[in-house]
Amino acid sequence: MENFDILEKLKQGNETYVKNVSPELLQSLTEKQNPYAVILTCSDSRVIPEKIFSADLGELFVIRxxxxxxxxxxxxxxxxxxxxxxxxxxxxxxxxxxGAVHAAATNCEESLLLPILSEISASGKTESETELCCLNVQRCCDILRKAIHSENLNIYGAIYDLKTGKVNFNI
Ligand SMILES: [Zn+2]
Structure with a gap:
């Protein structure tokens, strides 16, 4: 696809969205938001929290x-x-x-990726990319628990399976 076509695709996609989105929902969320969960996840195009958790506008505070x-x-x-x-x-x-876990596991040295890869590598040494993925998630949870002190805060680590669409919270 040419760049121009892609921009057109995005514009049309937004038109379709505007046509289908509930105006009441948009209005109710214009001045405030009240999400029930934060999801810190990967930018990977296959990992879309709102789809994975069947959530609508205003429900998830997503950091990718x-x-x-x-x-x-x-x-x-x-x-x-x-x-x-x-x-x-x-x-x-x-x-x-x-891909980021794979790059860290295979010692990729592209300088612009290093701030990401060094974080993943800091979570541990292992041959298994699956295990490194889990260690990375657990390390992020630990950092959050140490940095943010809020009385009723619950922090969970989880892994999304690209093949099945299931999220495993028992890691
Ligand atoms: Zn990823």
Whole structure:
């Protein structure tokens, strides 16, 4: 697809969205939001929290970055949702076949990727990319637990399976 065609596709997609979205819902969310969960997950095009959790506008506070890593802006985003939007549930959602985890596991050295890959590598040494994915999620959960202190806050790690569409919360 040419770039022009892609822009057209995006414009048409937005027109379709505007045609189908509930005006009442848009109106109710114009001045405020009250999401019930934060999802920190990967930018991967196959991992879309609103679809995975059957959620609508205003329901999930989503932070997406390759490898669902936790650098300062992501940490600040979680903090904002917890402190200012009173969200009490945070999910760090890794996924199978993650390109960022693969890049970290294979010692990719592209400089612009290093801030992401060094975070993933810091979670542990293992031959298994599946295990590294879990370690990365668990490390993010630990960092969040140490950094954000809020009385009723629950932080969960989970892995989304690209093949089945299921989220495993028991990692
Ligand atoms: Zn990924």
């Amino acid at each position: 970055v390759a490898g669902n890593t936790l650098n300062e802006p992501q940490l600040g985003s979680v903090f904002y949702a917890v402190e200012h939007l009173n969200v009490e549930t945070v999910v760090v959602l890794g996924h199978t076949n993650c």
